[in-house]
Amino acid sequence: MNTASPLSARPSMLKKPSAHPPPGERSASAAPSPSPPRRGPSSDHWALPPDSPLRAASGPIRPKSAPRPPVSKVVREHFCYRCGTPWLDQFANCTSCGASDRGVDEARPLHSVEGDTKLFPGPWQMVPWPRQGAVVLAGGPGSGKSSLSALIRPTLWLTKEQQPKPVGEMFRRLLPPECVPVVTVVNSAEDVRNALSKISYGPVVVDSLTALGLKEGLAAGLAVVEWARRRNDRALAICQVITSGDMAGYNQIPHLFDAVIFTSADPQGVRRMQVTKSRWSALGASYWSFDGDGRIDTPDFDASYSVEGKPGNYYLHPFPVRGAKWAGMLGVAAESGDLRPGYASAAVAADYMPNGFLFPTDIYERQHFAERHGLAWLSPSDIEDRDGD
Numbered sequence: 001m002n003t004a005s006p007l008s009a010r011p012s013m014l015k016k017p018s019a020h021p022p023p024g025e026r027s028a029s030a031a032p033s034p035s036p037p038r039r040g041p042s043s044d045h046w047a048l049p050p051d052s053p054l055r056a057a058s059g060p061i062r063p064k065s066a067p068r069p070p071v072s073k074v075v076r077e078h079f080c081y082r083c084g085t086p087w088l089d090q091f092a093n094c095t096s097c098g099a100s101d102r103g104v105d106e107a108r109p110l111h112s113v114e115g116d117t118k119l120f121p122g123p124w125q126m127v128p129w130p131r132q133g134a135v136v137l138a139g140g141p142g143s144g145k146s147s148l149s150a151l152i153r154p155t156l157w158l159t160k161e162q163q164p165k166p167v168g169e170m171f172r173r174l175l176p177p178e179c180v181p182v183v184t185v186v187n188s189a190e191d192v193r194n195a196l197s198k199i200s201y202g203p204v205v206v207d208s209l210t211a212l213g214l215k216e217g218l219a220a221g222l223a224v225v226e227w228a229r230r231r232n233d234r235a236l237a238i239c240q241v242i243t244s245g246d247m248a249g250y251n252q253i254p255h256l257f258d259a260v261i262f263t264s265a266d267p268q269g270v271r272r273m274q275v276t277k278s279r280w281s282a283l284g285a286s287y288w289s290f291d292g293d294g295r296i297d298t299p300d301f302d303a304s305y306s307v308e309g310k311p312g313n314y315y316l317h318p319f320p321v322r323g324a325k326w327a328g329m330l331g332v333a334a335e336s337g338d339l340r341p342g343y344a345s346a347a348v349a350a351d352y353m354p355n356g357f358l359f360p361t362d363i364y365e366r367q368h369f370a371e372r373h374g375l376a377w378l379s380p381s382d383i384e385d386r387d388g389d
């Protein structure tokens, strides 16, 4: 490993939590106990009633081993009491806000942290990504998952899919040389955990959970999610999709992550990044394409489109290609000679309506979706004005 990288491990600084909390530490468990535990009736729970026939036969009966609650190793976590940022033991102050007040398993985060949320370029603009956030990105072969993942400029790229050299080629094509991450080959969840334990900051990408196998993939997913939470950083896991278009691997994987994103090419060959789950932003989709040099670019939409699909799953359907549900206004505008490329709408022609159209109830979301892709929104007044002349 290149020791000059940001990945320099500092195991010596990782000390075990002290038995005596430092001054300023709040603990939910530090409150004085109200009274010593009393020996209640439960201690004689297994004794038989004095008149029990069994008592006469065999004396007091107790089970050979009383049931005990399972012993679990509880890991206490430290948080900045002021802003809620996870607090690693090697730091004397909160790494986000500088406060010195630390809570054990608790915080009262009255203060927000400046610059906690990051907007990465390209289609990532639709996902404001806060620290502690973990994203899973799924797509088929050649859907551009790796290129999209490179745009978040990871410091560490954990790979099972590709050798380091092609990963490096991809990064050099997309980004300046200083953005090429350390590439670590992983073959198991243990390898992932080991690599994560050695780095100071991210983001990190693992490519891919699917290639690690079912069980190892799930465990690796859990490892990167926990790493992002505890290290107050960002992690991205890549997954393949199965034939149905669903994410490969165990069903728990999407539940682990804060955001679930699919990338695919639509029937016109334009690439679409679709957010199907997000704790931080609205669901929706964004289009993108590769330019001649293989860089990620905004696609040109040189037709007029109806906005089809369900909320969170919109897509642009070119007019007059068959299969559109909401292309009514485009049809009317085309007949009257008013339609030009670059327009979008979502309406069905309906003579009984005052303005001649019936609109989907999520019309404003559809409009926002079209306008985000650089299209002009066509409304009934654009057609009526011309009809009225």
Ligand SMILES: [Zn+2]
Residues within 6 Å of the ligand: 080, 081, 082, 083, 084, 085, 094, 095, 096, 097, 098, 099
């Ligand atoms: Zn803080």
